[in-house]
Structure formats: C-alpha cells, structure tokens
Amino acid sequence: MRAEDQTELGLSQMGSPSITAIEVRNLFGYLSYDIGSRKSPGSPEALILYGDNGSGKTSVLRLLFYLLSTAQRRGHKTEVARIVFSRFSVYFNTGIALNAIRPASETTGGFTMTLSSGSDVIQEFTFKVNPEGSIQVLEPDELHQLADFYEKLDQLGLTLFFLKDDRSIESTLFSSRRAEEEEVAFEDVVARRRISPAGITLRAVRTAVARASNFVRREAFRASNRGDTDTYNVYLEIIRRIAAASRAEGKRRSTSTAGLLKKLRIISNRAERLSSLGLISRVDVREMAALVEKMQRNRVSIAEQVVLPYVNSTTVRFDALERLATAVEKFLSYLNKFYRGKKITFDLHDGFVITGPLENRLTPDMLSSGEKHLLLLFCNILVAQETSSLFIIDEPELSLNVRWQRLLINALIDCVKETQVRFVFATHSVEMVAQHRKSVWKLEPLGSALIEKALPNEGGQSNS
Numbered sequence: 001m002r003a004e005d006q007t008e009l010g011l012s013q014m015g016s017p018s019i020t021a022i023e024v025r026n027l028f029g030y031l032s033y034d035i036g037s038r039k040s041p042g043s044p045e046a047l048i049l050y051g052d053n054g055s056g057k058t059s060v061l062r063l064l065f066y067l068l069s070t071a072q073r074r075g076h077k078t079e080v081a082r083i084v085f086s087r088f089s090v091y092f093n094t095g096i097a098l099n100a101i102r103p104a105s106e107t108t109g110g111f112t113m114t115l116s117s118g119s120d121v122i123q124e125f126t127f128k129v130n131p132e133g134s135i136q137v138l139e140p141d142e143l144h145q146l147a148d149f150y151e152k153l154d155q156l157g158l159t160l161f162f163l164k165d166d167r168s169i170e171s172t173l174f175s176s177r178r179a180e181e182e183e184v185a186f187e188d189v190v191a192r193r194r195i196s197p198a199g200i201t202l203r204a205v206r207t208a209v210a211r212a213s214n215f216v217r218r219e220a221f222r223a224s225n226r227g228d229t230d231t232y233n234v235y236l237e238i239i240r241r242i243a244a245a246s247r248a249e250g251k252r253r254s255t256s257t258a259g260l261l262k263k264l265r266i267i268s269n270r271a272e273r274l275s276s277l278g279l280i281s282r283v284d285v286r287e288m289a290a291l292v293e294k295m296q297r298n299r300v301s302i303a304e305q306v307v308l309p310y311v312n313s314t315t316v317r318f319d320a321l322e323r324l325a326t327a328v329e330k331f332l333s334y335l336n337k338f339y340r341g342k343k344i345t346f347d348l349h350d351g352f353v354i355t356g357p358l359e360n361r362l363t364p365d366m367l368s369s370g371e372k373h374l375l376l377l378f379c380n381i382l383v384a385q386e387t388s389s390l391f392i393i394d395e396p397e398l399s400l401n402v403r404w405q406r407l408l409i410n411a412l413i414d415c416v417k418e419t420q421v422r423f424v425f426a427t428h429s430v431e432m433v434a435q436h437r438k439s440v441w442k443l444e445p446l447g448s449a450l451i452e453k454a455l456p457n458e459g460g461q462s463n464s
Contacts, residue, residue, distance in 0.1 A: 016388030016420035017092040017156055019047055022064070026086040027056045029107050032446040035060075038091045045413050046423040050433050051443030057426035058165060060443075061392050063088050064424065065162040067100050067113065068390070070150045071172050077127050077135040084108055096122075096156065109133070115152050125149035159387040161380055165394040167201040167373060169208070169380060173387070205364045205372045208379035213351025215383045216328060220279050220348060223320035257292055260304050263311050264289045270318045277328050278346035279321055283314075327415070331382050334411045338374055338404060342367075352379075369399040374408075381415055388420040397429035405431040 021036035033056075036047060049057045063083060066076040068090070080100065084107045090098045099114045114124040125146055130136045137146050160172045264285050271283035292303055328346060335344050341357045354362040364372060377396070384391055396412075397405045409432055412423065427433065433440050 016422070017094045017096065017158065018045075018422050019090060019390070019424065020093050021089075021091040022047075022060065023087070023089040023091075024056070024060060024063075024085060025088075026084070026107055027059060028084050030445075031056055033060075033443055034446060035441045035443070036091070045416075046409065046425060046436065046439045048409075048433065048436055048440045049424070049426040049443060050428075050440050051426075053428075055443040057443060058394055059083055059085075061162065061394050061424065061426050063100070064090065065160055065170065065392050067098060068153070068156075068158060068160055069172050070154050072150070075134075078129075078133075080111065081109055081127065081129050081133060081135055092156070098153075110135075113149065115149075123149050123152040157388045159384065159389040161384055161389060161391045163377065163380070163391075163393045163396075165398065167376060167398070168204055169376070171380070173383070173389075174211075201369075201372055201376070202365055205367075205376045205379075208376050209352050209364065212331075212379035212382045213346075215386065216279070216324065216346060217348055217351070219324045219386075220321065223324060224280075224317055257295065257297075257300050260292055260300065260307065261289055264292070264307075267311060267314055267318075271314075274318065274321055274325055277325055277332070278348060279325060279328065327382055327385055327419075330415045331378055334415065335374060335378055338407070338411075339371060342371070344375075370401065370404065373399045374404070377412070378415070381412060381421065384421050385416060385419045390422055390424065392424045394426050395428065396425055397427055397432060402431055405429045406435060408432070409436055 019036065021034070021038040023035070024031070024033045026032060035049065049060060051057050063080060063085070066079045067088065069076045085100075086102050086107050088100045092098075095117055097114075097116050099116065100111045101114070102109070102111045110126065110128045112124060112126040115122045125148075127135045127137075137143055160170075162170045164170070268283070268285045268289070271280065271285075274280045275282045288307070292300065292307075295303055332344060332346065342354060342362065344352055344354050346352050354364075354367070356362050356366075364375065367375065377393070381391060396408055400408065409423075409425065416423075425432070
C-alpha cells in the first residue's frame with residue numbers, strides 16, 4: 001500500500017482499524033440505532049449487541065459483513081439491496097467512516113457507498129439493482145469505478161469472518177472461485193437431499209478443522225525455514241569459530257561450562273514446550289549437556305564454537321515459532337478446558353486430533369452440538385490471527401450450557417490477545433452480557449422514549 005493511501009485512510013497508526021460506532025436508520029422501515037461512540041479514542045476488542053427478538057441484531061451483523069466485504073460475484077451487495085434501511089454507517093478508530101445511503105424516501109434497492117474521513121469523501125460508488133432486484137455492474141466505466149472503490153475499501157486491511165446463527169460461516173479469506181463453486185454445489189445437494197442444519201454444521205466443522213490444521217502446518221514449515229541453512233555454511237561457521245578460538249587460546253582463560261550449559265538448557269526447555277504442542281519433533285540435548293559438563297576446561301572453548309551454530313540456528317527457528325506456539329497453546333488449552341472426557345491435540349502429520357476417555361480417536365460427528373460449535377469457532381479464530389480480522393458472531397451462545405456461555409467471550413478475547421483480531425457479537429445471553437457490561441450496547445430504538453416514556457440510556461450503552 002502506498003504511504004499516501006495509508007495516511008488517507010488513517011492507517012499510519014499501529015494496529016488494525018477497530019469499529020467504535022455503528023449508526024442505523026430506518027431498519028425494517030421503523031428502527032433507528034446509535035451503537036457505540038464515534039468519539040471513542042480506544043480500540044475495543046469486542047462490541048456486543050444485546051436486544052429483544054425482532055430488534056434487528058442479525059440484520060445489523062449482515063449489513064456490517066456484506067457492506068465491508070470486497071469479495072465479488074458472491075451476492076454480498078445484492079444481500080444489502082434486499083435489507084430494508086435508509087442509512088447504515090460504520091465508524092472506525094482511524095477516523096474513517098463507511099456509509100451506505102439510499103435516496104430520500106427509499107428503503108430498499110440501490111444505494112450509494114462512501115468512504116470518508118471527516119467531511120471529506122475519499123471514494124464512492126452507487127450500486128444499482130436490475131428488475132430482478134439484484135446488483136449488476138455491466139458498463140465498462142462503472143466497472144472501473146467499482147474497482148477503484150473496492151481498492152480503497154481493501155486498504156482498510158480487514159479480513160472478515162461471519163459465523164451465522166445456522167452455524168455456517170462466510171469469510172473474505174476463503175473467496176476463491178473454486179471455493180464458491182464448491183459452496184454452490186453443496187447448496188444444490190442440500191436442496192435436493194434436504195440435509196438438516198446439523199449436517200451442514202458438521203461439514204463446516206470438518207472444513208474448519210482441516211483448514212486450521214493446514215494453517216498450523218504451513219506456519220510451522222515457514223518458521224522452520226527461518227533457522228535452516230545449507231550444510232556447507234554450517235561447517236564453514238564451525239571452522240571459523242574453531243580457528244578464532246585457537247588463535248585466542250593463549251590470550252584468555254579457559255571457558256567455563258556454565259555459559260554453554262545455560263544455552264543448552266534454554267534450548268531444551270523451549271524444545272520441550274514446542275514438541276508438547278506438536279510443532280516440532282522431540283529434541284533431547286541431555287547427552288550433549290552431560291558431555292560438556294564432564295569436559296576438561298581447556299576443551300570447552302572449542303566445544304562451544306562447535307555447538308553455537310546449532311544453538312543459534314535453533315534459537316532463530318524457535319523464535320519464529322513463538323507466535324504460532326502461543327496461538328496453538330491457547331487453542332488447545334481452552335478447548336480442553338471446555339471439553340469433558342475428551343482431549344484435543346496437534347500433530348504435524350495428523351493435524352488436530354480428538355480423543356475420548358479411552359484414548360480412542362473421535363471424529364467431529366461424535367461430538368455434541370455444543371462441542372462442534374466450539375470447535376468450529378476456535379478453528380476459524382486460529383486461522384483469523386494470520387491477518388487483521390473482524391470476526392462477526394451471531395448468537396455465540398447457541399448449543400452452549402450456562403457455564404460455557406459465561407466463559408466463552410473471555411476465552412475468545414484471550415485467544416486473540418496481542419493480535420489484530422476484533423469481535424462483534426449479537427446475543428440474547430444474559431450470562432454473556434453480565435460478564436462484559438462495558439462492551440454491551442442494548443438495541444433500544446432512537447425516539448422510543450416518545451412511545452415508552454423515558455427509557456434509560458436511550459440509544460446508548462446498557463448498564464444492565
């Protein structure tokens with residue numbers, strides 16, 4: 001991205017853009033909301049929408065995902081055209097605003113999208129509907145304008161994930177043509193065979209587990225390459241170090257074993273953690289450490305020069321694995337805390353594996369609906385950490401017992417701590433709301449005080 005584009009979109013600051021406020025006007029023709037605060041200087045990790053059935057929580061999430069999406073030929077803007085509203089605005093902590101506006105008195109059909117900074121419009125495009133009600137862009141000039149608009153929208157740098165209330169998931173990360181064709185083909189099969197929603201969820205879980213396993217393998221391979229070097233250079237470095245040690249032998253005292261043993265202990269401890277997570281093969285340096293400990297002091301200096309190339313390359317490799325290791329560690333830790341009588345582990349060959357109380361291997365279809373839900377959610381969140389991501393979740397409490405509802409949001413937020421993943425939730429769960437009051441916005445329509453007589457916190461943050 002060009003520096004001028006970064007500045008224009010407010011992206012020169014560190015971190016990914018976070019949503020601070022959402023404004024909705026005439027949702028369903030009669031509901032208007034102010035959610036969050038446009039003046040918020042912070043970077044909230046989560047925005048939680050709470051409201052009654054029919055208050056429009058799901059529609060707000062759908063508008064958020066489909067408007068921010070730059071995926072083409074997937075019907076996202078057509079979905080927007082079919083939702084009743086007059087204006088929908090999203091405000092980011094970078095100072096950027098995304099607006100979707102319809103002409104006066106119109107609440108369905110075409111709309112104009114703008115990206116703005118303050119009162120300055122950066123880019124805009126008008127989406128028009130055909131007689132069938134779908135968005136179509138056919139004219140060459142309009143196609144160029146749309147490409148320019150999407151290019152600017154892409155510069156927000158957000159990958160989008162949307163876990164819907166039927167537990168299907170959409171993402172702009174998985175937007176290849178092949179994936180679309182597979183999705184369409186699967187929907188045709190569902191229509192013909194009347195596959196139940198549970199069957200759809202099972203397929204989504206299997207896909208998520210495979211995707212997460214491949215993601216970890218790929219990142220582990222990349223990290224391993226960071227510490228690799230060719231054999232000749234390894235031996236060349238050893239010879240250089242031995243030569244340097246020989247020249248300096250008469251000019252210094254014999255090297256103590258303590259320093260070298262400390263380096264080996266550090267390598268051993270880090271290797272034990274990484275191998276326990278399944279990211280590397282087991283590394284045992286105990287024999288090497290025992291030999292060094294028994295070595296005559298006048299030999300330690302040469303031994304150190306021989307071992308240091310290994311220590312240094314291994315340290316580089318382990319450093320490169322650290323971020324992935326933390327993500328996998330939290331993934332396994334939280335799922336294993338939620339699951340009872342079952343355990344999930346990772347192996348570079350087999351990927352993520354679930355075992356039962358008798359060490360028998362389990363497949364996702366053997367899990368309860370709540371366990372499937374958690375596995376689907378955590379697998380996709382693991383993959384989301386690869387980029388700056390906005391993860392939108394409708395009714396995260398579905399299929400979860402009260403204890404799991406109470407723990408879930410804290411677990412998800414901790415899993416993405418120090419990453420560039422942010423959440424938007426919509427929930428009916430009092431347990432979830434009670435745990436995160438500062439992040440909760442109750443959907444109370446603007447102007448409802450005229451009807452219901454002085455509702456507290458009108459259009460603002462809920463204290464309950």
